[in-house]
Amino acid sequence: MTFVDYYKILGINKSATPKDIKNAYRKLARKHHPDLNPNDKDAKKNFQQINEANEVLSDPEKRKKFDQYGKDWQHAEEFEKQKQYQQQSSGTRGTRSSGAQSGSDFSDFFESMFGSSTGSGRQAKYRGEDYNAEIHLNLIDAFETHQQTLTVNGKKIRITIPAGIENGQIIKIPGHGGPGINGGPNGDLYIEFSISNHSILKRLGNNLYANIDLDIYKAVLGGEITIDTLNGQVKLKVKPETQNGSRIKLKGKGFPVYKNEGQFGDLLVTFSIRIPTNLTDQQKELFKQLAKT
């Protein structure tokens, strides 16, 4: 556990007045507040530090204790034990004075020095912290509606993941974030989906894309091929004289449309024509004849 210099965090010196502390806190809070920096984990961490520094330095009693022990915070343990004994004797119970959405996490240093629930503010209700989680799926998982069980803060929650969920999409599970403070509502759980690509099929929106190798003979003469899709094999007619890079569309063979049951995108197949290698003399001769025609 390392010493945390709360003055340094707020960018003030030890002689700072309560007004200086308030101004420094507000200036930094406006810069790093999670509400103003969506999806920025660093900002959230910074804001927690700023909030913690303000929690200590804006409270005369805590500031005095911090100033008194400073880097020798380990010695504060004895002080804390004595104080706890006094609190128990008088029947008082502290509450956290600030916290809001994301101020409920304190550093080990803070917990060690001031305990996990000390403070002296008003009993205001605060909404719990929002949680962020990431779920990794492969393309086949995302193709069908399915359920998954997550463990959040020791609690198991079962969520339904609708078919067609997009890579990078975020869904909100209301009330499954951190618990509210002083009876405030729970925060929400935000889940971001990371969907890995398939080895053959690639997805863009509701459409799937596939590059299919085609031998030169079938490309020239036409024929039939079988390709794998996410819901089975599909037979495909190849027109004679199919060109390299030409594309065909298989309607409704793409990805399910999110929250629109029964609707699918298209599968777009691009042909890559393979030139034969290791030709025999006879084959080379036949190609020469073709070249002369």
Next chain:
Amino acid sequence: MKTDHLIPLDVFCTSNDIEISFISSLHEAGLIEITTVEEAGFFDTEQLQQLDRYLRFYYELNINLEGIDAIKHLLNRVNEMHDQITALKNRLRLYESDFH
């Protein structure tokens, strides 16, 4: 009229220790919608998170209404750009493996 999804303004203001005039100012600035049922003011539960955020801006960060309005627009733009980046990343994934 069903009011299940509506939160009475006076209850919200009392429990959060805030003045009802502040909520009215937010409404006048077009930041939240207020529904009136039998002369009583309500807001939709869907706006609760947004309202909570505005209260933090105002009371904790000392940002005035004009500032909140500007932040709202900027955050909307940030979110739109975030969605665009996600869409572009997904489009890029389509070509990525072709160059490896």
